[in-house]
Amino acid sequence: xxxxxxxxxxAGYIPQGSTVADIGTDHLQxxxxxxxxxLCRSVIASELNRxxxxxxxxxxxxxxxxxxxQVRLGDGLKVLSPGEAQVIVIAGIGGNAIIKxxxxxxxxxxxxxxxxxxxxxxxxxxxxxxxxxxWRIGDETITEEKGRLYCVIMAEHGRENAQDKFIIxxxxxxxxxxxxxxxxxxxxxYTDCQKLADKLSGAASPAAEEKALEVKKKLTRIKEVLAKxxxxxx
Ligand SMILES: C[S@@+](CC[C@H](N)C(=O)[O-])C[C@H]1O[C@@H](n2cnc3c(N)ncnc32)[C@H](O)[C@@H]1O
Numbered sequence: 001x002x003x004x005x006x007x008x009x010x011a012g013y014i015p016q017g018s019t020v021a022d023i024g025t026d027h028l029q030x031x032x033x034x035x036x037x038x039l040c041r042s043v044i045a046s047e048l049n050r051x052x053x054x055x056x057x058x059x060x061x062x063x064x065x066x067x068x069x070q071v072r073l074g075d076g077l078k079v080l081s082p083g084e085a086q087v088i089v090i091a092g093i094g095g096n097a098i099i100k101x102x103x104x105x106x107x108x109x110x111x112x113x114x115x116x117x118x119x120x121x122x123x124x125x126x127x128x129x130x131x132x133x134x135w136r137i138g139d140e141t142i143t144e145e146k147g148r149l150y151c152v153i154m155a156e157h158g159r160e161n162a163q164d165k166f167i168i169x170x171x172x173x174x175x176x177x178x179x180x181x182x183x184x185x186x187x188x189x190y191t192d193c194q195k196l197a198d199k200l201s202g203a204a205s206p207a208a209e210e211k212a213l214e215v216k217k218k219l220t221r222i223k224e225v226l227a228k229x230x231x232x233x234x
Contacts, residue, residue: 001029001032001033001036002210003029003030003033004029004145005028005058005143005144005145006091006092006143006145006150006152007029007033007091007114008143009118009141009143009150009152010030010089010116010118010152010219011030011033011039012033012036012111012141013114013116013139013152013154014034014039014040014087014089015086015087015114016039017039017040017041018040018086018087018114019040019041019042019084019085019086019087019111020034020040020043020044020085020086020087020088020089021043021044021045021046021077021079021080021084021085021087021088021089021106022043022044022045022046022089022091023046023047023076023079023088023089023090023101024046024047024090024091024092024093025046025047025052025056025071026046026047026056026092027052027055027056028045028055028056028060028063028069028071030043030089030091031043031065031069031121032059032060032063032065033067034067035065035069036063036065036086041068042068042069043068043069043070043208044069044070044072044079044080044084044085045060045070045071045072046067046071046072046074046079047071047073047082048072048073048074048075048076049073049175050073051213053071053072053073056071057071058151060131064204071187075101075110076100076102076103076104076105077101077104077105077109078108080105080108082107082108082111083111085112086112086113086114087112087113087114087115087116087228088112088114088115088116088220089116089117089118089159090115090116090117090118091116091117091118091152092118092120093119093120094119094120094121094141095119095120095121095122095123095124095125095126096121096122096124096125098117098119098126099122099125099126099129101120102115102129102133103129106164113156113157114154114155114156115130115135115153115154115155115156116152116153116154117152117153117154117155118150118151118152118153119153120149120150123124123151123153123171124169124170125169126153127153127169127170127171127172128162128165128167128168128169129144130153131162131168131213133220134157134158134159135155135156135157135158135160136153136156136157136158136160136161137153137154137155137160137162137168137171137172137173138154138156138160138173139154139173140152140173140174141156141181142174142179142181142182142184142185143181144181144184145153148218148234149181149184149185149188151185153171157168160172160194163174166218166221167225170189170222171185171213174186175225175228177229178229183226183229186222186225186226187226189222190219190222190223190226192221193215193218193222194219195203196215197215197216197219200212
């Protein structure tokens with residue numbers, strides 16, 4: 001089975017032989033790939049909702065992998081006992097929902113060695129949460145599918161080297177990379193910020209004025225990051 005470039009980037013961060021928990025598995029593509037490729041010997045695949053849970057169970061049976069893939073029904077990391085998995089994958093879910101899952105299960109997180117997170121929204125908040133909660137961003141990749149950019153964040157226990165809150169928010173490993181998709185990602189952040197700045201121009205309330213100033217500062221900082229690596233603003 002071929003994975004999408006998004007899930008392929010997720011799989012790229014999974015160490016050989018590790019036990020993975022794929023939280024919010026839905027179509028079971030990642031667990032099936034991890035077993036069939038020989039990357040993992042066993043995977044825990046979880047679902048919050050009954051319909052995708054049943055579908056995932058049926059898919060595990062269809063692929064004759066019920067001895068290697070355990071499908072569980074439940075919310076976030078609550079399906080895990082401490083020490084059961086070394087790596088947690090949460091992909092295709094909003095950043096705030098990912099933060100809720102991680103912060104809701106501190107005990108389960110203690111024994112996890114690596115998080116691989118692919119937030120659909122709110123990547124900045126997620127990066128900040130990770131760094132403020134004892135995780136360092138080991139690496140990050142941007143992938144593109146049908147014109148949409150996706151971040152795949154790999155985090156491990158430890159202290160993040162980057163100290164600058166803004167750099168942490170936009171992705172410290174991405175800021176260090178000289179990579180066309182990272183450039184595209186920063187350029188997208190820039191245009192989103194520019195749109196917000198346009199909306200806020202002529203702001204009437206003090207709160208809107210403050211926000212406008214904040215957005216203006218962000219635009220300057222993103223420009224600096226782009227300029228540092230001689231990235232072109234297109
Ligand atoms: C868009 S799918 C992503 C599927 C797959 N992970 C991927 O990246 O292609 C998101 C899935 O996460 C599940 N989900 C949402 N919140 C969850 C939670 N708190 N715990 C477990 N699963 C959850 C949903 O039911 C849905 O099937």
